[in-house]
Amino acid sequence: MGLKIEDLEKLVLVSDPKISPASRKVAFVITRISTKEDKYNSSIWLYNITEDSYYQLTEGPSDTSPTWSPSGRYLAFVRRTEEQGKPTFELRVIDIKSCGQSRVVVKTEGGISSISWSPDEKEILFISSKGEVEKDVKHIENIPIWFNGIGFIYNRLSRLFVVDFLSGNLREVEVDAKEDISYARWSPAGKKIAYISSTDRSRPYISDIHIFDPDSGREEKLTRGNMSIEDFAWSPTGTKIVFRGSDLSRGLAGHMRLWILDLRTAEMEELGIPDRDVANAMNSDVRGPSSGQKIQWYGENIYFPLMMGYKVALYKWNEKNGISPVIEGDFTVEDYSMMGDLIASTIMSSTTPPELYLLKGGDLRKVTSFNDSLLRTAKLMKPERFSVKASDGEIIDAFILKPARFEYGKKYPAILYIHGGPATAYGESFIHEFHVLSDAGFVVIYSNPRGSTGYSEEFRDIRGKYGTRDYLDLMEVLDTAL
Structure with a gap:
């Protein structure tokens, strides 16, 4: 009865579920811990909703961030490798229809995050860092200084890049050179790019939402430089943006709350969310990597996590009915994604590591059982x-x-x-x-x-x-x- 230290290697961490646009498959990340190698090994798996079965898609050992193309035919992901002792990150794409080998679209040493396909499926937007060559003697005036898995970042800025999916041609999105970018997404029509950035390296928590028009090269700041903003989602029509942020009225002790920006009027309104944190800040030592959006706008509903004391629930808000729970119970909802009437999520509790769940028609069902055998013994x-x-x-x-x-x-x-x-x-x-x-x-x-x-x-x-x-x-x- 109970767990041993060595049982850490038997635990399987399930994270980052993404439902395909055709609503027939869920891509997710499986992570296992190797104490011998002193590392986490991750690979991408697929759950077939129709057949109620799942299987490994990529070989790993460090594959994360599954992201479906708009048609659902392709799946992009990030593979971390090492070249000459330095970490290298590959943006790879696999054709799900042919189930062939994945191919490298682009490589970078600066990490890859915030992957977003253009709606026409021709280009992929992502964030990667760039900066000066590392020196033996360091003169540091900026924060943050270090990021695990990458190294020193005080001399680097995270920037926006777009790569042509077929040719691999890469270009940097030419926004203000001082901006350190943390999050980005194509608009629903693919005409604009919205992103979050900060410019004050001594106060990196101050951030703003910007809109960039690739055709004209015009950049517009939408917020007022007095907030800390984590992420956002476009409305389906592309006329509004909902974002998760703090107005810093209590400094860094304030909650993340939800705000809506109307791009037609430039007006900003806070949504009527209870006095709780729109986040998941639960302590756990068995989380796998996640690239999922914390807030999503699907149809008329805005979905978001809400800290409710000692647990985390998934809620939704719409203009007609206000706020209501979607998935809640004596557990913590981790990552989630939705398509049609389906919601895929990873859920954990104090006695169960995260597993993949599927919600359909009000019925919440656990669909993976990676840790069941260990739990029966423990x-x-x-x-x-x-x-x-x-x-x-x-x-x-x-x-x-x-x-x-x-x-x-x-x-x-x-x-x-x-x-x-x-x-x-x-x-x-x-x-x-x-x-x-x-x-x-x-x-x-x-x-x-x-x-x-x-x-x-x-x-x-x-x-x-x-x-x-x-x-x-x-x-x-x-x-x-x-």
Whole structure:
């Protein structure tokens, strides 16, 4: 009963589901951990909805970011390799119709992210970094300094590139040379490119949405330079953009919220979302790579994740009915995508690693079983949630995970876990480390003290109170647990 440290290699991490435009297949990423190689190995798999079966599509060992072409015939993805000891990233495309070998469209040393096919399927937009040649002596004035998997980035900027799908001809999108770009998408008609960028390297969290017209070369900033913006989605008509961002009214302690930009009037409006974070900031040590959009605009509905205390649900909003849940329960919805009446998602809980689920007609069904055999053998203990009324009256969510072979009346060593951030949360997400400690005979106690996200902004905002109010919450949780 329980998990061992070495069971980490037996876990299979399922992530980044993408439904094909024809709604017959779901591409997703499978990641396995190799302690011998000290690395994560990833490959792309396909789930056939009609046949209810799944199989490996690419050989890996480092394939991520599956992205369907508009017709659904082609699937683009990123492969990380090494050349002369340096990481190299390949944008590859595979013809699903012929199921042949993937081919390299373009290579870069600067990483590849934010892949977006042009609607006519002729070009692929992506972000990659470029900059000065690395030197032995570094004079650093910018932040951030380092990015895992790439290295030093203080002397590099992330820029927009477009590659011709067939010829491989590559060109940089000529926007302002000072812009560091984090997210980009073609418009539904393929006439414009929207992107998010920052220009202040000392405050990289300040970002704006821009529109670029490739025909005229005209660039327009749509926001006011006073927000932190994560991502966005075009409306189906291409006349509006919904984005996820913070107005920084509480500094970096504020929630991500939803805003709509009307491109015809330049007006911006905040949507009426409850006082919760439009994000997924749950702690977990078994997440696979993800390139999925956190917000999607499909038909009349805008879809988004919402932190609800110790779990994450998928919600939707439309102008007529407002906000309503789509997928919710005692679990965390990770990635998702939709097409027609189908939603593919990856879901995890405190006792189950992420697996692929399919929602159709209100019926949510688990369609992969990569971790079932391990879980049957492990028979994990379920963490018990309890609430603590803090000394100032606030309610704190807390959890206790008992030893795998727990006996009432017997004493056990206890460990109090404190999450970082502080704007993250513990709850219905899988943490291998906790179950290893449970198997080793420890009681694991953890909670969401002040500063955690998933609750109100007032709960989250502890500026000026670090190490005081959160410390009291933690001690009061510990006293209650003991």
